[in-house]
Amino acid sequence: xxxxxxxxxxxxxxxxxxxxxxxxxxxxxxxxxxxxxxxxxxxxxxxxxxxxxxxxxxxxxxxxxxxxxxxxxxxxxxxxxxxxxxxxxxxxxxxxxxxxxxxxxxxxxxxxxxxxxxxxxxxxxxxxxxxxxxxxxxxxxxxxxxxxxxxxxxxxxxxxxxxxxxxxxxxxxxxxxxxxxxxxxxxxxxxxxxxxxxxxxxxxxxxxxxxxxxxxxxxxxxxxxxxxxxxxxxxxxxxxxxxxxxxxxxxxxxxxxxxxxxxxxxxxxxxxxxxxxxxxxxxxxxxxxxxxxxxxxxxxxxxxxxxxxxxxxxxxxxxxxxxxxxxxxxxxxxxxxxxxxxxxxxxxxxxxxxxxxxxxxxx
Numbered sequence: 001x002x003x004x005x006x007x008x009x010x011x012x013x014x015x016x017x018x019x020x021x022x023x024x025x026x027x028x029x030x031x032x033x034x035x036x037x038x039x040x041x042x043x044x045x046x047x048x049x050x051x052x053x054x055x056x057x058x059x060x061x062x063x064x065x066x067x068x069x070x071x072x073x074x075x076x077x078x079x080x081x082x083x084x085x086x087x088x089x090x091x092x093x094x095x096x097x098x099x100x101x102x103x104x105x106x107x108x109x110x111x112x113x114x115x116x117x118x119x120x121x122x123x124x125x126x127x128x129x130x131x132x133x134x135x136x137x138x139x140x141x142x143x144x145x146x147x148x149x150x151x152x153x154x155x156x157x158x159x160x161x162x163x164x165x166x167x168x169x170x171x172x173x174x175x176x177x178x179x180x181x182x183x184x185x186x187x188x189x190x191x192x193x194x195x196x197x198x199x200x201x202x203x204x205x206x207x208x209x210x211x212x213x214x215x216x217x218x219x220x221x222x223x224x225x226x227x228x229x230x231x232x233x234x235x236x237x238x239x240x241x242x243x244x245x246x247x248x249x250x251x252x253x254x255x256x257x258x259x260x261x262x263x264x265x266x267x268x269x270x271x272x273x274x275x276x277x278x279x280x281x282x283x284x285x286x287x288x289x290x291x292x293x294x295x296x297x298x299x300x301x302x303x304x305x306x307x308x309x310x311x312x313x314x315x316x317x318x319x320x321x322x323x324x325x326x327x328x329x330x331x332x333x334x335x336x337x338x339x340x341x342x343x344x345x346x347x348x349x350x351x352x353x354x355x356x357x358x359x360x361x362x363x
Contacts, residue, residue, distance in 0.1 A: 039079055041348040042086040052078055058131040083351035087341045088147035095153065097146060106141045154337050155330040167333070171322045179321045180312050187306075188258065192324060193317050195309035199254035200272055201302040202264070203235055205243040206250075206286065208294040215292060222283040222295045229280060235299050254304055264298065271300045 040047035055078050059065045065074055114123045127137065152158030156167025183189040187197040205225065209218050225242055229235050236249030243250060252260075261269040267281045281298040310317050338353050 039075075040083050040351075041346065042083055043090060043345050043347075045086055045090070047079060047082050047086070052082070054131075054136075055082075061131070080351045083347060084338065084353060085143060085147060087338065087345060087347075087351075088150050089143050090345070091337075091341055092146035092148075092150035095149060097149060102142055102145060105145050106138055109141045109145070110137070151334060154333050157330075169326060169329075171325050175325060176318050176321050177312065179325060180317065183321075184309050187256070190307075190309050192320065193309040194307075194314070196307040197256045197258075198306040199256060199304035200260055200300065201254050201304075202252045202260065202268065202271070203239060203250040203299040203301045204245060204252065205235070205239045205297040205299075206245060206294055207242070207296075208244060209292065218295055219283060222297060226280060226283060226297055229297075229299070235301075250299075251301060254302075268298060271298055274300075275303065276300065277303065 036048055036050045038046050039049050039052055052075055056065065056071070056074055059074060060071075065071050114120060117123045117126050127133065132140075149158065153165075154167070156165045156169040159165045180193060183193045187195075190196055205222075207218055207222050207225075209215055221242075225238050229238060236251075239245050239250035240248060255263070257269065257272045260272065267284055271279050271281055277300060279300045281296075284296045284298070285292045286294040286296050312318070335354060342351060342353050
């Protein structure tokens with residue numbers, strides 16, 4: 001069908017004037033450089049290398065892609081996203097959307113964008129800043145509308161062209177209560193019901209090992225600084241004068257006990273369990289790749305008390321949980337259907353359709 005398009009169109013370009021992408025990511029002069037080619041096939045449609053490059057121009061111009069490795073990763077990622085978007089659009093087109101209806105909706109969306117930006121001149125400036133032209137904007141809006149009709153028919157937000165929704169979106173009271181009880185039982189989910197576990201701020205004093213003095217002398221220095229802190233010296237001053245830290249005084253941002261334990265290990269948990277403001281850890285080795293690269297002292301600086309979850313009947317709790325559960329169900333339904341579209345279509349190369357990360361809708 002489209003196999004005649006698959007070979008890359010190449011040319012030797014020793015004197016070619018570099019484009020914006022090639023200027024940021026230069027190739028080897030005198031070598032074969034791809035001008036364009038087929039990067040993907042979705043049924044009767046193709047994705048070209050030039051279209052993907054155009055999509056990356058804005059990221060390159062903003063300095064978000066600076067190396068060849070970043071460029072390659074971004075190219076693969078945007079190709080997969082484009083394949084998934086084309087699958088959605090084709091599924092929407094199969095629902096029988098009238099072209100004149102799509103054109104009308106595109107024009108209405110363009111008018112709303114123009115009004116929101118403040119007029120024609122502002123819209124031109126916005127298009128230029130985003131690296132878009134009028135035709136590309138129309139295509140983007142059209143694809144979003146057609147793919148959105150398909151998505152709404154799958155999630156139950158709509159029924160497609162001239163149809164009623166066929167998906168039950170109602171969240172039963174028992175589901176809401178079960179979700180609430182699960183949130184109350186797990187402090188990592190308290191934020192979903194208006195709560196927050198206790199937060200702890202630590203200070204870290206890190207001393208890297210100087211090869212000239214070795215581990216033993218570094219340990220002696222750390223023990224001496226610890227004794228000074230126990231005797232009343234300001235720990236923040238000791239950090240700033242002798243240690244190495246990413247923040248003045250060595251303060252960490254506020255985190256829960258579980259988060260700090262995952263980052264700093266059992267020694268942080270021990271400080272938190274004791275719960276004494278100003279409490280110090282022992283001098284701890286800092287290990288990387290099975291080698292001791294430094295030593296560390298931890299200090300518990302501050303505790304922010306926990307905020308328990310709101311009650312089930314308090315305003316906003318049930319509506320918030322309903323929205324979270326519905327979003328999770330929508331994602332699950334869409335991913336299930338996307339995998340079906342991907343299997344039923346001719347897609348080259350195989351696209352990485354995301355998997356459902358967790359069977360639990362709250363995580």
